[in-house]
Amino acid sequence: MTMIFGIPIQAFLGQLLVGLINGSFYAMLSLGLAIIFGLLRVINFAHGAQYMLGAFAGYLLLTWFGIGYWPSLILVPLIVGVIGLVIEKFALSRLYSVDPLYGLLFTFGLALVLEGVFRYYFGVSGNPYPTPSLLAGGTNLGFMFLPIYRGWVVVASLIVCIGVWIAIEKTKLGAYLRAATENPRLVQAFGVNVPLLLTLTYGIGSGLAGLAGILAAPVYQVSPLMGSDLIIVVFAVVVVGGMGSILGAIVTGYILGLAEGLTKVFYPEASSVVIFVIMAAVLLVRPAGLFGREGA
Amino acid sequence: MNRPNALLSVDDLHAWYGESHALHGVSLDILPGETVTLVGRNGVGKTTTLRAIIGIIRKRTGAIQFDGKDLMRLPLHRTAHAGIGFVPEERGIFASLTVEENLMLPPVVAPGGMSLKEIFDLFPNLHERRNSQGTRLSGGEQQMLAMARMLRTGVKLLLLDEPTEGLAPVIVQRIGEVLAELKTRGMTILLVEQNFRFASRIADRFFLMEHGRVTAAFPAGELESRMDLLHQVLGV
Amino acid sequence: MADTALERTNPQRARIEWLVIVIGILLLIAAPFAVYPIFLMRMLCFALFACAFNLLLGYTGLLSFGHAAFFGGAAYFCAYAVESWGFSPEAGILLGVAGAAVLGAVIGFFAIRRQGIYFAMITLALAQMFYFFCVQAPFTRGEDGIQGVPRGFLFGFIDLNKPLAMYFFVLAVFLIGVFIIWRIVNSPFGMILKSIRENETRAISLGYSVANYKLAAFVMSAALAGLAGALKAIVFQFATLTDVAWQMSGEVILMTLLGGIGTMVGPIVGAGFVVSLENRLATSGFPVQIVIGLIFMICVLLFRRGIVGEILAFFDRRKPRS
Numbered sequence: 136m137t138m139i140f141g142i143p144i145q146a147f148l149g150q151l152l153v154g155l156i157n158g159s160f161y162a163m164l165s166l167g168l169a170i171i172f173g174l175l176r177v178i179n180f181a182h183g184a185q186y187m188l189g190a191f192a193g194y195l196l197l198t199w200f201g202i203g204y205w206p207s208l209i210l211v212p213l214i215v216g217v218i219g220l221v222i223e224k225f226a227l228s229r230l231y232s233v234d235p236l237y238g239l240l241f242t243f244g245l246a247l248v249l250e251g252v253f254r255y256y257f258g259v260s261g262n263p264y265p266t267p268s269l270l271a272g273g274t275n276l277g278f279m280f281l282p283i284y285r286g287w288v289v290v291a292s293l294i295v296c297i298g299v300w301i302a303i304e305k306t307k308l309g310a311y312l313r314a315a316t317e318n319p320r321l322v323q324a325f326g327v328n329v330p331l332l333l334t335l336t337y338g339i340g341s342g343l344a345g346l347a348g349i350l351a352a353p354v355y356q357v358s359p360l361m362g363s364d365l366i367i368v369v370f371a372v373v374v375v376g377g378m379g380s381i382l383g384a385i386v387t388g389y390i391l392g393l394a395e396g397l398t399k400v401f402y403p404e405a406s407s408v409v410i411f412v413i414m415a416a417v418l419l420v421r422p423a424g425l426f427g428r429e430g431a
Numbered sequence: 432m433n434r435p436n437a438l439l440s441v442d443d444l445h446a447w448y449g450e451s452h453a454l455h456g457v458s459l460d461i462l463p464g465e466t467v468t469l470v471g472r473n474g475v476g477k478t479t480t481l482r483a484i485i486g487i488i489r490k491r492t493g494a495i496q497f498d499g500k501d502l503m504r505l506p507l508h509r510t511a512h513a514g515i516g517f518v519p520e521e522r523g524i525f526a527s528l529t530v531e532e533n534l535m536l537p538p539v540v541a542p543g544g545m546s547l548k549e550i551f552d553l554f555p556n557l558h559e560r561r562n563s564q565g566t567r568l569s570g571g572e573q574q575m576l577a578m579a580r581m582l583r584t585g586v587k588l589l590l591l592d593e594p595t596e597g598l599a600p601v602i603v604q605r606i607g608e609v610l611a612e613l614k615t616r617g618m619t620i621l622l623v624e625q626n627f628r629f630a631s632r633i634a635d636r637f638f639l640m641e642h643g644r645v646t647a648a649f650p651a652g653e654l655e656s657r658m659d660l661l662h663q664v665l666g667v
Numbered sequence: 668m669a670d671t672a673l674e675r676t677n678p679q680r681a682r683i684e685w686l687v688i689v690i691g692i693l694l695l696i697a698a699p700f701a702v703y704p705i706f707l708m709r710m711l712c713f714a715l716f717a718c719a720f721n722l723l724l725g726y727t728g729l730l731s732f733g734h735a736a737f738f739g740g741a742a743y744f745c746a747y748a749v750e751s752w753g754f755s756p757e758a759g760i761l762l763g764v765a766g767a768a769v770l771g772a773v774i775g776f777f778a779i780r781r782q783g784i785y786f787a788m789i790t791l792a793l794a795q796m797f798y799f800f801c802v803q804a805p806f807t808r809g810e811d812g813i814q815g816v817p818r819g820f821l822f823g824f825i826d827l828n829k830p831l832a833m834y835f836f837v838l839a840v841f842l843i844g845v846f847i848i849w850r851i852v853n854s855p856f857g858m859i860l861k862s863i864r865e866n867e868t869r870a871i872s873l874g875y876s877v878a879n880y881k882l883a884a885f886v887m888s889a890a891l892a893g894l895a896g897a898l899k900a901i902v903f904q905f906a907t908l909t910d911v912a913w914q915m916s917g918e919v920i921l922m923t924l925l926g927g928i929g930t931m932v933g934p935i936v937g938a939g940f941v942v943s944l945e946n947r948l949a950t951s952g953f954p955v956q957i958v959i960g961l962i963f964m965i966c967v968l969l970f971r972r973g974i975v976g977e978i979l980a981f982f983d984r985r986k987p988r989s
Contacts, residue, residue, distance in 0.1 A: 178784050226968060235784055236730045237967050240924065243917060244963025251956035307535070313527040314536055321523045324485050325537035326511030326584070367913065371792040374785060404803060411796040415777050418789065422780040 148279040154396015159292035162388025163347040169384040171340040177238030183366025184249035189348020190357045204267035211349040212342035219341025253359035261356020371414040377427015433460035444493035446483040455643040466620040468630040471640035477623040516586035522577040524565040531561040544585030571602035711841040712899040717922040717934030719891030725929035727884040728864030733794025739910030741767040741893030746813040746906035756819045760897040767893020775885030812907030927973030
């Protein structure tokens with residue numbers, strides 16, 4: 136058995152893969168947070184709950200309607216996205232004229248409600264979601280065993296992140312988004328319906344969280360608590376990366392996931408806090424974040 | 432009183448920045464195809480007037496009629512669709528967009544706007560730099576870009592806030608040429624300008640502002656006879 | 668947070684305030700004879716917690732999302748010292764306060780390097796880190812928490828097992844804590860904090876080392892929150908992970924928001940309301956978290972001044988314009 140740094144290479148790469156998978160979710164979620172924050176100037180505390188909502192939507196689509204994984208990949212982001220649209224239109228939009236901390240507090244309340252509702256009906260234990268048969272099982276790559284679904288998660292998250300990045304940087308709608316992030320009044324004065332853009336952005340951000348949720352369902356258990364533990368870590372990711380750049384949010388998510396995985400190999404007790412430690416270190420050395428521009 | 436066939440008619444416009452009462456009853460009107468200039472010292476409310484017309488300032492009373500539409504009732508994102516283009520004092524070029532993206536950003540609101548090719552013919556250096564980041568252009572080029580992107584949209588009235596501010600004489604001349612070209616194409620222009628000489632070369636009509644209201648209005652032909660007044664008020 | 672109820676000096680209002688305070692204290696002294704003392708003590712502990720939190724939010728303008736670390740941390744320190752080391756209650760409380768102050772200094776040091784929303788996220792993350800530490804550290808006894816903390820004898824001779832003795836001790840500590848906060852807020856130091864809340868750049872340009880003031884306020888707030896937490900550990904005789912969880916941080920924010928950010932009395936009212944509500948709901952089986960979340964959302968949308976803030980605004984409207 137080959138060893139690396141005194142550890143069997145299988146175990147090492149196995150943990151690294153777990154780290155990469157966690158990183159995939161960190162990347163997708165901090166991407167959504169960064170998009171919402173960039174335009175709306177609101178920290179969406181409910182992002183974790185929307186991720187949980189996505190996982191549960193997939194679970195319920197399956198158990199109530201027999202709708203499987205592949206259609207759910209489309210339906211779930213739509214469902215969560217539409218819920219997000221409604222929330223923004225009728226509630227969140229009223230908070231743009233006041234201190235942004237109220238937006239944080241509102242979405243915090245929303246997160247409590249969403250988690251509370253699912254906790255009430257489903258308890259705190261997790262529900263299993265079956266891996267789609269197409270992606271079941273694994274392959275032996277020689278130096279490690281790769282469960283196929285895990286590999287799919289990494290690939291899918293990369294596709295989603297890169298796809299979103301391209302949409303923002305290279306399309307017309309993305310240009311509206313970027314311009315409105317810089318100077319929303321002027322963009323409105325040009326005749327662009329910025330309030331609608333804000334609503335859509337929150338919807339898309341929520342939908343992204345929901346998509347992450349359905350992707351996560353076969354990997355982690357579908358539990359009402361899955362969002363809240365995750366969101367705090369994602370906040371730390373976002374502080375490390377800075378929210379100035381979409382690419383920065385994505386890259387930081389993957390890097391921190393890997394860091395977490397590495398820590399699990401060598402110093403397991405610290406793995407749940409290593410991201411916070413890195414956050415503290417970054418705050419000392421580069422307070423604006425690795426990719427940030429001053430602008431909170 | 433405002434003329435009946437005016438394209439833009441502003442009547443007793445009051446506006447506030449928060450608690451601060453900035454406009455105290457501005458009245459002016461512009462005929463189709465006219466170029467009018469708002470002149471006045473710093474801080475009298477010239478920029479505020481433009482911003483109140485386009486609707487960036489929401490706390491306002493009075494009447495603003497444009498092309499038969501009541502602008503006071505329109506939300507901000509509908510005003511451009513009525514046919515008004517706004518070129519702000521700070522130019523508003525977006526750093527996260529390329530020159531071409533900046534150019535293409537304002538949506539087309541009416542037919543009759545210039546095509547992209549026509550715009551690039553008028554502003555060849557913009558074509559050259561079209562893939563550069565918007566804010567990498569010089570001040571003069573940014574001003575050209577700010578004006579150019581409005582030309583694509585088909586707006587009938589252009590609100591220009593201090594287009595020549597801080598620019599070298601060569602660029603100022605170029606801007607004057609562009610405005611003259613626009614005039615021949617029938618564009619209606621409301622210009623705010625500190626540079627009196629520049630304004631006097633293209634304006635058909637002058638509105639003098641003091642302390643948040645229009646205190647004098649006269650056609651370009653009367654300019655000579657009003658120079659004493661202007662010296663007194665503006666110190667030119 | 669600029670739309671909080673600002674304090675304005677006004678002799679008529681000052682008289683009303685004094686009247687309210689005196690009546691309030693008299694009520695609190697009489698209360699344990701009519702209302703279940705444990706419930707009252709819970710209210711007082713959380714009221715002190717909320718007041719301490721409000722020192723940071725309402726008066727300095729800093730939203731901390733991790734105050735549970737100080738409240739619960741002090742509860743743990745005090746509980747452990749009293750239960751394992753045989754500390755007297757007052758010594759345990761002092762230890763709790765000291766521990767919370769140190770924790771406040773550490774967390775505050777990192778958090779103040781960013782502003783606004785980032786500050787809130789950092790406090791949340793670091794408090795979560797402390798939570799994970801509490802989960803794993805042996806002295807906290809993990810999921811069970813520290814149980815069976817003896818009430819002990821205050822100053823060696825007052826038996827705190829007697830409900831009235833415990834109650835009046837809690838009331839005394841509460842009044843002292845609130846008095847300290849009141850003095851801080853109305854001191855020159857407090858004025859500077861308020862100016863930082865109003866316009867930080869201005870304060871910097873006036874020459875104040877704003878970071879130091881923020882850190883000082885943070886540590887004070889943490890210490891006072893610790894006072895509340897340590898007190899709670901003695902009263903209820905246990906300290907658990909619930910006390911350091913992020914939900915607890917959220918609760919104290921809600922109490923302050925609901926009662927009225929930036930008012931002295933607001934957090935007390937808010938704490939009273941929330942504790943009563945939770946008490947009611949606990950027996951009914953209705954999910955508390957959902958109700959708390961809904962109140963949060965409604966409060967933020969419609970009711971940002973909070974109960975006391977709205978009352979003060981009502982009186983201000985009735986005053987003729989000066």
